[in-house]
Amino acid sequence: MRPQQTLVLGLILLVPVLAFLFLKSFGTNRYALPTFLPDRVDSAQVAGKWQRDTVYHQIGDFRLASQSGREVTETELRNKGLYVANFFFSTCTVDCPRINSQLVRVQEKFRQEPRVRLASFSVDPEHDSVNVLARYAEEYGAIAGKWFFLTGDKAAVSRLSTQDFRLPAPSGSGTGIVHSSEVFLIDRAGHVRGRYDGTNERDMNRLITEIEVLLYTYDHQ
Incomplete structure (x- = not known):
């Protein structure tokens, strides 16, 4: 075989190897979730240089009845x-059933994943007692220990919705507490990592994808 032919053959055989090495080195999925609700910007001196770093809000602790x-x-x-x-209320007949139907999909997708949980906060705690929520949870097939429907002190729920999740304050709402179709993804540090329209199937598909991304980062840190 001529030297030129040998060189060409070698290059042909080498191309797939180089492509594989390139993809392995540079084709890693770098998709990262944003963090929402910035609190402030801090400055710190690192190696003699000042660097600015955003500090993000963490959801405060609460204790509510499931x-x-x-x-x-x-x-x-x-x-x-x-x-x-x-955030929902059991007598809601428009958006809440649509959102909860989408959350059923999320629950079923991650049924066997103990690291994923769901929390639906009632914005009408005066009506939504534990017994009411038990019937409501059964209606949507909520898995015990997986999907929590939560109720409690009205002031505590109001603080949670407006101060921690920063939903707009109510204006003429019949419940007296804000009601929203927004769904949130909270990571293990208490940061909001995703915001979605719970009535939009495409947005909820994105939520499912971003849960998988977040779990992947936990597994590959």
């Missing part, structure tokens, strides 16, 4: 990995 009557805290919800949160 549909089983057992109290649940924010720390418990996120200590294994992450949780999905939304």
Whole structure:
């Protein structure tokens, strides 16, 4: 075989190897989730140079009753990995059923993943007692220990929605507390890593994808 032919053959055989090495080195998925709700910007001196770093809001602790009557805290919800949160009330007949139907999909997708939990906060705690929420949870097939429907002191729920999740304050709402179609993804540090329209199937598909991304980062740190 001529030297030129040998060289060409060698290059042909080498191309797939180089492509594989390139993809292995540079084709790693670098998709990273943003962090929402910045609190402030801090400055710190590193190696003689000042650097600015954004400090993000963390969801504060709470203690609310679940549909089983057992109290649940924010720390418990996120200590294994992450949780999905939304605000609803049981007598809502438009957006809430649509959102909860989408959350059923999330629950089923991660049924066998103990690091994923769901928390639905009632914005009408005066009506939504534990017994009411137990029937409501059963209607949507909520798995015990997986999907929590939470109720409690009206002031505490109001603080949670407006100060921690920073939803707009109510204006003429019949419940007296803000109601929103927004769904949140909270990581194990208590940061908001995703915001979604719970009535939009495409947005909820994105939520499912971003839960998988967050779990992947936990597994490959």
